[in-house]
């Protein structure tokens with residue numbers, strides 16, 4: 156969603172801002188703007204549409220001179236995408252410029268109050284209220300003013316503010332929205348996310364909620380709301396230099412698909428030692444695990460699909476009841492949570508509004524919370540009792556692939572760890588499982604090496620109108636993800652069904668030539684799923700089977716088959732999802748879709 160960049164230093168700010176914003180494009184946006192102090196006034200340029208439009212208007216930033224500025228990509232919430240509603244917003248006297256990510260929930264009440272006191276507004280946004288309030292309450296001391304404003308504001312925000320009359324400073328603050336501070340040789344940054352500034356610095360502060368940050372040309376100071384200086388640890392980001400670049404690939408998505416063997420190896424290898432899982436990051440003792448009455452897994456989108464796999468994995472290994480819930484449902488349904496309940500939340504960004512709120516609700520009800528998160532220092536990571544990081548590196552494409560795979564890997568580790576700690580696995584069983592887990596990166600690589608087969612199959616089907624995915628148990632969980640991958644980037648209508656459920660309604664949608672993708676990797680269920688394949692074939696369907704090398708007999712039933720290497724059936728989702736990711740990618744690529752930034756979608760969904 157909205158992207159924020161601010162810069163103060165020795166370089167010209169506008170080109171730096173445009174460059175930083177371009178690296179946040181993946182978050183999703185519909186307008187963009189910058190405000191730079193040009194020696195006399197705050198020069199604001201904004202435009203609806205792509206960042207390239209804004210960049211062309213100011214020749215990449217060269218037209219605006221000044222070394223302090225703020226920039227923004229907006230994903231519309233309050234007010235349509237338009238030049239006027241784009242950020243930065245100015246106060247009436249044009250003294251203060253503000254950028255904002257988040258939602259000011261009580262903005263109407265605040266706006267009406269200001270209007271009744273003679274302030275007029277030009278946009279429909281909630282953000283303009285902040286710019287006007289800063290001006291209205293300004294008493295000569297910007298710290299005091301910010302506290303006064305923020306004490307009146309309800310909702311979420313990451314804010315950057317500059318003052319025409321004190322142009323050697325950027326003021327920033329966050330609550331429930333992401334914001335980082337970058338420390339570079341040539342200046343200081345604020346940004347929504349690390350990739351925005353990774354080409355300029357790897358040294359980052361992660362401010363906490365309600366800390367007011369002052370960026371000057373010679374340093375950064377951070378205060379709490381009581382005006383006490385706060386010490387922060389400078390964190391070094393050690394992602395590969397090209398982690399946030401396309402590195403020769405046509406899209407981030409295919410680059411990230413190809414990075415999966417390394418991402419999974421990074422996520423699991425350091426956590427397996429001497430035939431045992433070591434989760435040094437969490438404090439979950441054998442007694443605490445035994446005491447757990449129930450496990451909830453709560454997440455959104457693809458992370459929810461990981462949770463579906465997690466349910467099968469944890470129930471099988473840990474022998475506890477596991478419920479998987481969409482975060483947007485969980486938070487409003489009075490879940491039966493006690494202080495013995497473990498709530499696992501899964502989130503790549505660590506900022507998803509519904510997941511955060513669901514976790515807060517679970518904590519309120521007394522549950523222990525464990526977060527599986529990719530983004531270091533994100534809100535969910537900070538708020539959870541325990542965190543297990545996925546080491547996927549930055550994920551830029553909106554459609555998740557490598558973070559999904561690393562989340563799966565973490566759930567496998569967690570399941571084995573909980574079973575190991577409570578004596579549910581013999582040493583031999585554990586060694587065997589870990590050997591298989593460690594072999595996954597190599598097996599995924601061998602699937603990726605055969606990606607031409609999937610590309611060929613995609614070339615036969617990129618014009619389909621409807622594509623169905625079917626599978627049972629773990630294969631059903633993977634089908635859900637395969638279907639989401641395909642539809643979100645190719646815009647082809649697609650549904651996933653538990654294979655046994657088809658004849659309870661959906662089979663009436665199958666007609667001559669309808670493509671049905673059948674995932675059938677579970678030995679126990681293979682014949683059952685094949686019966687369902689036969690049912691759709693006899694109604695005219697064309698079928699793609701996804702199974703494993705030892706089940707090449709799938710070719711006797713399906714028109715075309717893609718076989719992945721053999722592994723423990725429990726780990727099959729890690730392998731079977733790869734051809735489905737590739738299929739979605741190649742179909743979308745052949746249709747000429749904007750793969751990394753599909754329409755209407757945002758990478759980090761920070762609104763409800």
Ligand code: F6R
Pocket residue numbers: 455456457458459501502503504505506507510553554555639640643758759760
């Ligand atoms: C789909 C996708 C989304 C996310 C969902 C949750 O490809 O990426 O469905 O999985 O929005 O996002 P996080 O994991 O950041 O909480």
